[in-house]
Amino acid sequence: MLNLFNISNPTAVSFIRKVLVLFVISQATNAQDNNSNIEQYLEEIDRIEATEGAYSAELSDVLMSLGMSYQEKVDYENANLAFQRGMQLEKINYGLFSLEQTPYLREIANNHRLLGDWEQSQKAIDQFYVVNEKNFGEKDPRMIPIIESLLAWHAESYNARDPRDSFPSLAAMETLARKMHVILDESADLSDPSTPEKYLKIGKIQYMLARHIKDFGLPQESGMSITTERYGTDRNVPLTSHNYYGRGSAALQKVVKSVMEQKPPILLDQIEAIANLGDWYLIFGQSGSATKAYSLADELISSASDAEEIRAKIFGAGKLINFDNPNNEIPSDQNMNLNLVKVSMTISRSGSALDINVKNEDRVLSDDEELALRKYFKKRRFRPSFSEGKTRSMNIVLPYYLPKIEA
Numbered sequence: 001m002l003n004l005f006n007i008s009n010p011t012a013v014s015f016i017r018k019v020l021v022l023f024v025i026s027q028a029t030n031a032q033d034n035n036s037n038i039e040q041y042l043e044e045i046d047r048i049e050a051t052e053g054a055y056s057a058e059l060s061d062v063l064m065s066l067g068m069s070y071q072e073k074v075d076y077e078n079a080n081l082a083f084q085r086g087m088q089l090e091k092i093n094y095g096l097f098s099l100e101q102t103p104y105l106r107e108i109a110n111n112h113r114l115l116g117d118w119e120q121s122q123k124a125i126d127q128f129y130v131v132n133e134k135n136f137g138e139k140d141p142r143m144i145p146i147i148e149s150l151l152a153w154h155a156e157s158y159n160a161r162d163p164r165d166s167f168p169s170l171a172a173m174e175t176l177a178r179k180m181h182v183i184l185d186e187s188a189d190l191s192d193p194s195t196p197e198k199y200l201k202i203g204k205i206q207y208m209l210a211r212h213i214k215d216f217g218l219p220q221e222s223g224m225s226i227t228t229e230r231y232g233t234d235r236n237v238p239l240t241s242h243n244y245y246g247r248g249s250a251a252l253q254k255v256v257k258s259v260m261e262q263k264p265p266i267l268l269d270q271i272e273a274i275a276n277l278g279d280w281y282l283i284f285g286q287s288g289s290a291t292k293a294y295s296l297a298d299e300l301i302s303s304a305s306d307a308e309e310i311r312a313k314i315f316g317a318g319k320l321i322n323f324d325n326p327n328n329e330i331p332s333d334q335n336m337n338l339n340l341v342k343v344s345m346t347i348s349r350s351g352s353a354l355d356i357n358v359k360n361e362d363r364v365l366s367d368d369e370e371l372a373l374r375k376y377f378k379k380r381r382f383r384p385s386f387s388e389g390k391t392r393s394m395n396i397v398l399p400y401y402l403p404k405i406e407a
Contacts (some may be wrong), residue, residue, distance in 0.1 A: 006300075008182075014034065018393070020197070026079070035073075035141055037065075037069050037329055038066065038069050038070065038073070041062055041065055041066040041069065042066070043316070044058060044062050045063070045066070047063055048062065055089060055092055055093060057089075057093050059089055060086060060089060060090060060100070061085070061090075062102070063082050063085055063086035063089065064082075064083075064086055064103065064107070065280050066082040067079045067082035067083040067086065067104075067107060067111075068079075068098075068107070070082060071107075071110075071111060071114070076111050076114055076115050076211065079107075079111050080111050080112070083107045083108045083111060084104075084108065086101075086104045086106060087101045087104035087108065090104065092398075097131050097133075097134040097135065099131065101131060101133055102128055102131055102132065105124050105127050105128040105131065106124075106125070106128055108124040109121045109122075109124035109125040109128065109153075112124060113157060113160070114168070116159070118161065118165075118168070118169075121157070122168060122172070125150065125153060125154075125172075126172075127149070129146070129147075129150060129176075132146045137211040138179070139182060139183050139186055139187075140183070141183060141187045141188075143179070143180075143183060144180060144184070144198070146177060147176050147180045147183075148180070148198075148201070150172075150176055151173055151176055151177065151180075151201065151205070154169045154172050154173045154176070155173065157169040158170055158173070158208075163215070163216055164216055165217050166212075167212065167216075167218070170205075170208060170209055170212055173205050173208070174205055174206070174209055174244075177202045177205040177247075178200065178202075178247065179205070180201075180202060181199075181202050181247070181250075181251060184199065184254070185197055185254075188258075190254075190257055190258040190261045191258070191262060191263060192258075193260040193262060195258040196258040196259050196262075197256045197275065199251045199252070199254040199255045199258060200251070200252070200255050202248070202251035202281070203249075203251040203252045203255070203323060204323045204324060205247045206244040206245075206247050206248030206251070207244075207248060207280075207323035207324065208323075208324060210243045210244050210245070210248075210284075211324075221361075241352050245284045245286075248280060248323075249277070249281070249284075250279055252273075252276060252277045252280050253277065255273050255276070255277070256270075256273045256274055256277055259273040262404075265303055267300060267303075267367075268310065270300055271297050271300045271301055271310065271314055272297075272314065274293055274296050274297040274300065275293070275294065275297040275314055275315075275383065276323075277293045278290045278291075278292075278293030278294040278297065278383075279319075279321045279381075279383055280323070281293060282321070282350065282351050282381065282383075282384075282391075283321055283324065283351065285383050287350065287391075288396075290391070291389070291391060292392065294315075294386045295386075295389055297314065297386075298311070298315070298387075298389075299313065300385055311387075314383075315383065315384075315386045315387070316385060316394070317383075317396075318382045318383065318394070318396040318398055319379070319382060319383040320348050320380060320381075320382055321351060321381045321382060322380070339402040339403075340399055340400070340401055340402075341358055341359070341360045341363055341365070341373075341399075341400050341401075341402060342358070342360055342397050342398070342399060342400075343356060343357065343358055343359065343373065343377065343397065343398055343399070343400045344356075344357050344358075344359050344395065344396070344397045345357070345377060345395075345396060345398065346382075346393055346394070346395050346396075347382045347384050347385070347393060347394050347395075347396055348359050348384065348393050349384050349390075349391040349392060349393050350381075350384070350391075351381040351382050351383060351384050352378075352381065353377040353378060353382060354381075356373070356374055356377050356378075358370070358373070359397060365402075369402055372402075372403060373400055373402070376400065377400075
C-alpha cells in the first residue's frame, strides 16, 4: 500500500506504518470495548434480576444500553430483543400506554429500519404516536413537537427507500401534517416567530405529495386513500390533486397571516411569504390567484424605500419554485466551479423555461450532459417577472452544475 503513495523517505514510511498500526489497534479496541460492555450489561441484568426481580424498574436503563450496544455491533436481532423487553417492562410497571415506553418504541422502529423491514418499523413508530396521543390528547399543543419529530423521521425513511416503494412514508407524513394543521388552527399564536415555519412545513409536505404522484403515480394495489387507519382519523378523504392543492394553499395562507402579525414586522419576509403563495398558485395552474398574490407582494414592494432593488430580487432573479428547498442560493464549494455552466433561457409568464442555451463558450457539453441539462430545466418552474399587475416573460441567465462523472 505504501508504494501507492510513492514515498521513499524512510522516516515518513515508518510514521505512516505506525499510524496504520494505531488505526487497526483502535478498531480492534473499539470492538473489544463493545463486547466488554455487552458482557457487563448482561451481568448487571443478572444481578438486578437476582436481587430486585425480573420486573425491576432498574432494568430499564440497562436494557436500553444493551440494545444500543448490540445495534452498534450490527447485531440487530439481539438489539431488538433488548428493546422489546425494555418496552414490555415499562408497560408492566407504568401502564399499557405509559410514556416511559416511547424511547424503546422509537429504537425498535429505528432497528427495523436498519434491517430494511419497513412494515415493522412503521408499526413501531405508529405505536409511538398512539402512546403520546393517549397521554396528551389528539389536539393538545404538546403534540406539535412530537409530530414534528415524526415528520423528520418519516422524511428520513422516505429518502432512504426506493422511490417507487416510499409512498407509505409520504402518506404517514401527510396524515401527521393534517393533524398538526388542526392543532395549529385551534391553538397557535400567529404572532409567535416559530408559527410561520410550522405552517410552511405543512405546505412542503403537500408539495412533496404532488411531486411524488406526478413522478411515480399512486400505488396500484391501494385504490388510494391518503388517510390510514393507524392514526385513527375520522376523515378518510380520497387523494386527488385538488386535495393537496387546497391543503397546501391553506397552509401557505396561514404563513402569510402569521408573518403579517410578527412584531416587529419585517417587510421583506412579508413580501416573500405572499410571493411564495403566488408561486404555489402558479405551479397548480391557478393563474388568476397567482396574479392576485403577486400584485399584493408588488404593492408591498412599492412601499419600500429601496423598491427597485427588492423588486429585482423578488421578481427579477428567476427564483426556482421548489417548496422542498426554498433556499435558492448557489453552492459555495469552489471545487464545483469546474462543473459550473451558465444557461440562458426565457422564463414564460407561467414560469416554464423556454429557449434553453448554454452560454459557456469554453465548455463543450456531451450529448448526454446537454440532454440532462435540458431535462433539468424543463421539469422545473420559476417565478416569472411581474410588473403593472401582470406576470411577464423574461430573459435570464442561471447557473447549472453538471453532474459529476464517476471514474
